[in-house]
Amino acid sequence: MKRKPRGRTYGYDTLKLLVQVWNLAGRPSGKYLAATMSIWLPKLEQHHELDGKRLTEHTRAQLLTVSGATIDRLLKPTRDGAQLVGLSGTKPGPLLRNLIQVRKAGDEHEKAPGFVEADLVLHCGPTLQGEFVHTLTVTDVFTGWTENMALKNGAHRWVIEAMTQIEARLPFPLVGLDTDNGGEFINHALIKWAGDRNLFFTRSRPYKSNDNAHVEQKNGDVVRRHAFHYRYNTTVELQLLNELYLLVRVRLNMFTATTKAVDWRSHKHGKKTRVYDKPRTPYQRVLKSGVLSAEKVAELDTVFEATNPAELTRQITAIQTRVITLATDKTRAITAAVSRAKTNEAGNQLSRAS
Known part of the structure; x- marks a missing residue:
């Protein structure tokens, strides 16, 4: 039947x-x-x-x-379809690497807020040539609290200026900083900045992105999801991205859940896998940590109660629409030019070989 x-x-x-x-x-x-x-x-x-x-x-x-x-x-x-793919422009800063302690994936997890991972995302479109906007992403390892700021370029003066502003935005004191090996981070200026604040400064191993897994994940989940893969190189686009990030930080930290790796477990065949805690928002994790002052708790609670998350999303979408309008034709034109250049170069190589 x-x-x-x-x-x-x-x-x-x-x-x-x-x-x-x-x-x-x-x-x-x-x-x-x-x-x-x-x-x-x-x-x-x-x-x-x-x-x-x-x-x-x-x-x-x-x-x-x-x-x-x-x-x-x-x-x-x-669900949406696939998006464009970005480029990596990390250039090593080898001269100072030996001065900074290496931090590896699997090192002991931080037990309180304040130790952050930082990374830069390039808004270069299909080519690394010329000057273009960068986004600095800073993620707290313990709570997942994330801050973003768009920079004119990757010069260390802009990185330090942005780090100073992000430090002031964090609801808890900054105690440590972990970065990759790029020259925008591994330089005397940032080392001095961290030293003046008595911050614990560590770096990942070269070519080991899992060492910065917390911030690397945010590069895709936050920066690329909200700012896409277009080329941004104007003052207007820079300002719009920073307006966008001020809205995103509220929705992300107050209303978006994350999970945190808390342990390992072994299957019956001996293979180890990560154990994650229950999804919670960074706001919930920060409150539970118990490190905030009563004034800071009241400040965060006021923001949460006063926020209409739907209006927040509409404002985010409005800025994204403006950014797309400004950058789409420019990015497509550059993509076409890069494609033509590659085709011509391939043709020239075939001619020389024959």
């Missing part, structure tokens, strides 16, 4: 509401959306951002209990 198909658990109204929440939340994975649904849904209801006709006790209950795997399955048809 043929088995009767099981009916749908999640109806059309629940799906439409889920897509709406997912878009307003910045399109996170199902695992992280499920972990923050109890934050997003009450906030969106409070600010009347959801379709009132679809939001019933039944659909509300379904949204609050849907699993991450089911969210990914339901949202699969609506």
Whole structure:
């Protein structure tokens, strides 16, 4: 006897509401959306951002209990396609590397906020030639709290200026800094800056990106997701990116969940795998750490209570639209020119070989 198909658990109204929440939340994975649904849904209801006709006790209950795997399955048809691929422009700073302690993937995890990893993302488009905007990403290893700032270029003067501003933004004291081996970080000026603040300064091993896994992940999840892979090289684009990052920092740190590797475990065949804690927002992790003053806790709570995350997403989207409008044609023209140059060079090599 043929088995009767099981009916749908999640109806059309629940799906439409889920897509709406997912878009307003910045399109996170199902695992992280499920972990923050109890934050997003009450906030969106409070600010009347959801379709009132679809939001019933039944659909509300379904949204609050849907699993991450089911969210990914339901949202699969609506996900974005692939994006452009960026370039890496890290150049080593070998002369000072021996002065800075090496920090490796798997080293003991930090037990309190304040030790951060830093990296630069290049907004060069298809070529590293010329001057273009860089984004400095700074991520706290313990809480996942992340700050971004766009720089005119990769000169160490801009890196130090941005690090100073980011230090002031962090809700906790900065105690340590870990970077890759790029010359924008491994230089006398930044070493002095860290020394003046009595910061513990470490570096990763060359060509070992896992040593900076926390910030490397944010380069893709935060910078590329929000600023894309276009070429930015004007003052207007620089200003827009910094306006964008001020909005992103609130949504990311207050409303976006992350997981943290806390241990290892072995399978029955002896293979080791990471063990992660439950997804929580950096805001929740910072509060739980107990290192904040009462004034700082009140300040963060005020920001959280006053923020309409849906309006935040609309503002982010508006700036992204302006940035795309400014950079798309320029990036396409440069891409075409680079492609022609490569084709001509290949043709010249064939001619010389023959």
